[in-house]
Amino acid sequence: xxxxxxxxxxxxxxxxxxxxxxxxxxxxxxxxxxxxxxxxxxxxxxxxxxxxxxxxxxxxxxxxxxxxxxxxxxxxxxxxxxxxxxxxxxxxxxxxxxxxxxxxxxxxxxxxxxxxxxxxxxxxxxxxxxxxxxxxxxxxxxxxxxxxxxxxxxxxxxxxxxxxxxxxxxxxxxxxxxxxxxxxxxxxxxxxxxxxxxxxxxxxxxxxxxxxxxxxxxxxxxxxxxxxxx
Numbered sequence: 656x657x658x659x660x661x662x663x664x665x666x667x668x669x670x671x672x673x674x675x676x677x678x679x680x681x682x683x684x685x686x687x688x689x690x691x692x693x694x695x696x697x698x699x700x701x702x703x704x705x706x707x708x709x710x711x712x713x714x715x716x717x718x719x720x721x722x723x724x725x726x727x728x729x730x731x732x733x734x735x736x737x738x739x740x741x742x743x744x745x746x747x748x749x750x751x752x753x754x755x756x757x758x759x760x761x762x763x764x765x766x767x768x769x770x771x772x773x774x775x776x777x778x779x780x781x782x783x784x785x786x787x788x789x790x791x792x793x794x795x796x797x798x799x800x801x802x803x804x805x806x807x808x809x810x811x812x813x814x815x816x817x818x819x820x821x822x823x824x825x826x827x828x829x830x831x832x833x834x835x836x837x838x839x840x841x842x843x844x845x846x847x848x849x850x851x852x853x854x855x856x857x858x859x860x861x862x863x864x865x866x867x868x869x870x871x872x873x874x875x876x877x878x879x880x881x882x883x884x885x
Contacts, residue, residue: 657812658783658824658836659691659750664813666821667838669748669783673697676744680729680751680767683708685715687752692716692724698747703729703740732763732854737770745774750783756790761797762854769804769850772841782807782839785825788832795875796858802872803863804848807839809878835878 658665671677675698679688682702692700700721702712706728716724729736749771754764772780782805788794801807810824825834849862856862860870 658810659687660694663815665824666811666813667781671695671698671747674699675747676701677748677750678703678740678746678771680704680731680749680764681754682712685712685724687750689716689721689724691750692721696723698723699744700724701740701743701746702726705730729767730763731760731767733767734770737767741771746771746780748781748783750785752785753787754784755786755794755797758793758796761800762857765797765800765804765857766850766854768801769841772805773846778840778843780841782837782841783810784837784839786835786837787828787830788835791879796871798875799871799873800858800860800863801839802874803842803860803870804845805839805841807837807874810836810838 657663658669661669677688677691677695677698678701679685679691680703682688682704685702688700688702692698700723702716702724703726704712709726709728712726716726718724727736727740729740749768755761768782772782774780784807786794811821812824813819813821824836828834845863848865851857851861853861860872861867863870
């Protein structure tokens with residue numbers, strides 16, 4: 656919430672120009688997306704979730720109160736839903752919170768992220784994912800696959816009361832499990848790679864880097880190690 660409301664100095668900063676589309680995945684009640692809409696009234700905010708959740712989202716985002724908000728159905732992995740969402744305009748920002756806790760949805764989530772960032776200029780779309788570590792062994796495979804297709808790093812915040820020191824946004828959060836907010840952009844070369852139709856192959860890195868060799872990216876593991884060393 657702090658980041659989408661621009662409450663502080665961040666690296667990278669969240670920039671949304673007038674008319675830019677910000678798309679929330681798995682919006683649920685829409686709290687994060689509505690906070691972003693209020694903080695960026697000139698941006699267009701799309702709240703997306705399963706079709707059965709959309710009535711709740713529409714009830715929580717009446718047009719009179721949120722004229723810059725729309726609700727769309729987007730089941731992860733559904734190419735038809737992704738195409739429908741992209742008809743208006745490619746999103747400048749795709750964001751979501753707490754999306755990685757269920758392993759069965761890792762491949763559909765990654766597939767949707769690839770569908771939403773697969774245009775002619777993929778790196779123009781920022782992907783922002785807030786993540787709390789719950790069961791690292793089950794969640795790490797998603798990040799190993801994600802890092803093959805996206806370059807990502809933690810968002811940093813400059814603490815006003817700490818001599819201007821930069822720290823990782825989410826560090827020291829209350830509750831169990833470390834919290835990370837990752838800013839990511841699609842690897843430009845990945846647009847030419849074939850996306851496997853099989854979910855297992857997608858998570859195992861088949862076709863990433865243009866080969867069918869099974870592989871994973873180690874950026875997430877390195878970030879965790881750096882956090883331990885701190």
